[in-house]
Amino acid sequence: MTKRGGIYIHVPFCQSRCVYCDFYSTTYGVEWKRSYLDALKREMQLRRGEIDTSRVPSLYIGGGTPSQLPAPMLQELFKALLDNFTLAPDAEVTIEANPDDVTPAWIEALGQTPVNRISMGVQTFSDALLRLLNRRHTSQQALEAVRLCREAGYTNISLDLIYGLPGQSLQDWMGDVRRILSLEVPHLSAYALSYEEGTVLDRMLQEGKVSEAPDELSWQMYEYLMDETAAAGMEHYEISNFARPGMYSKHNSSYWDGSPYLGLGPGAHSYDGGSVRRSNDTSLKDYVCSTADVPHQKEVLTPEEQYDELVMTRLRTASGLHLGLLTPEQKSYCMKMAEPHILRGDLLREGLVLRLSRKGIFISNSIISDLMR
Ligand code: SF4
Numbered sequence: 001m002t003k004r005g006g007i008y009i010h011v012p013f014c015q016s017r018c019v020y021c022d023f024y025s026t027t028y029g030v031e032w033k034r035s036y037l038d039a040l041k042r043e044m045q046l047r048r049g050e051i052d053t054s055r056v057p058s059l060y061i062g063g064g065t066p067s068q069l070p071a072p073m074l075q076e077l078f079k080a081l082l083d084n085f086t087l088a089p090d091a092e093v094t095i096e097a098n099p100d101d102v103t104p105a106w107i108e109a110l111g112q113t114p115v116n117r118i119s120m121g122v123q124t125f126s127d128a129l130l131r132l133l134n135r136r137h138t139s140q141q142a143l144e145a146v147r148l149c150r151e152a153g154y155t156n157i158s159l160d161l162i163y164g165l166p167g168q169s170l171q172d173w174m175g176d177v178r179r180i181l182s183l184e185v186p187h188l189s190a191y192a193l194s195y196e197e198g199t200v201l202d203r204m205l206q207e208g209k210v211s212e213a214p215d216e217l218s219w220q221m222y223e224y225l226m227d228e229t230a231a232a233g234m235e236h237y238e239i240s241n242f243a244r245p246g247m248y249s250k251h252n253s254s255y256w257d258g259s260p261y262l263g264l265g266p267g268a269h270s271y272d273g274g275s276v277r278r279s280n281d282t283s284l285k286d287y288v289c290s291t292a293d294v295p296h297q298k299e300v301l302t303p304e305e306q307y308d309e310l311v312m313t314r315l316r317t318a319s320g321l322h323l324g325l326l327t328p329e330q331k332s333y334c335m336k337m338a339e340p341h342i343l344r345g346d347l348l349r350e351g352l353v354l355r356l357s358r359k360g361i362f363i364s365n366s367i368i369s370d371l372m373r
Pocket of ligand 1: 017021025
């Protein structure tokens with residue numbers, strides 16, 4: 001029997017590239033979008049049997065910049081999806097959008113689709129930093145985009161922020177957090193800036209044009225974020241994610257709870273909910289040329305790798321790692337490695353659940369890697 005799972009669609013187009021980004025996307029023109037859509041439809045038909053097509057719980061259109069698809073193509077994409085898959089009545093259907101793409105015309109086109117959740121990368125309200133990051137939008141456009149979405153009846157909005165930006169002070173960050181919370185959106189994601197190899201930002205760092213935020217400052221920023229979101233009634237349900245009660249991202253939660261998902265599009269990842277992971281190759285050219293299955297890699301996880309994934313994903317969440325998911329041998333290994341962290345108060349053990357303490361969240365990477373094989 002095929003398993004119930006969500007769908008992720010990767011739209012690999014951006015108008016321009018942000019300096020910090022290492023997601024797969026291209027700046028190719030509209031003729032590539034046409035070929036992409038045709039290939040995507042082929043992939044949907046070919047791979048629809050990998051999940052239960054009759055009641056898809058979540059659909060996430062990400063990228064790249066899905067809001068860069070012309071409105072008729074967006075509608076065509078959804079038509080193809082709905083020809084191949086049936087959404088559950090309460091399905092969460094998210095689209096990522098760049099604030100400057102959110103115009104009255106785009107929102108109107110969105111109204112012809114089942115989208116009920118919009119995720120936008122605000123990143124910061126500092127226009128100077130937005131320029132440094134090569135973001136296309138201004139802080140004013142971000143505010144305007146939220147207003148337009150709301151006016152059109154989209155209340156399920158998620159906004160992204162980045163902290164630890166070059167030259168960003170604690171005061172600057174506090175201003176960003178206060179401003180985003182004043183918008184009272186139900187979901188917020190906040191990420192520490194990372195300097196990924198091969199990005200323009202990493203080159204700028206090597207050339208001494210920017211410098212990394214000191215750890216101490218990043219921690220102060222994160223601590224402020226945790227305090228202010230809690231005071232605003234948001235729940236810190238995953239290391240980088242905060243939501244009002246009942247407004248957790250269903251789709252992203254499925255990545256952390258081991259549910260299967262089907263990823264379509266170049267660079268998209270899929271998981272069968274057991275031991276098989278698949279990643280489509282990050283090449284739009286190969287993707288559009290494929291006639292049978294699109295180019296991809298498949299990986300069958302060993303029991304050790306499955307254990308590592310459990311530790312890595314579950315400990316990121318407020319629900320923590322349930323020891324009942326482990327074999328007796330894994331459980332005893334896990335507890336042996338967890339013991340020093342429990343004694344130091346970085347990890348909490350509550351019955352059969354291990355979770356990061358507030359103190360532990362700051363050093364989550366080292367705790368998680370200690371518990372891994
Ligand atoms: S818009 Fe998003 S996907 Fe595109 S380059 Fe910027 S961060 Fe990356």
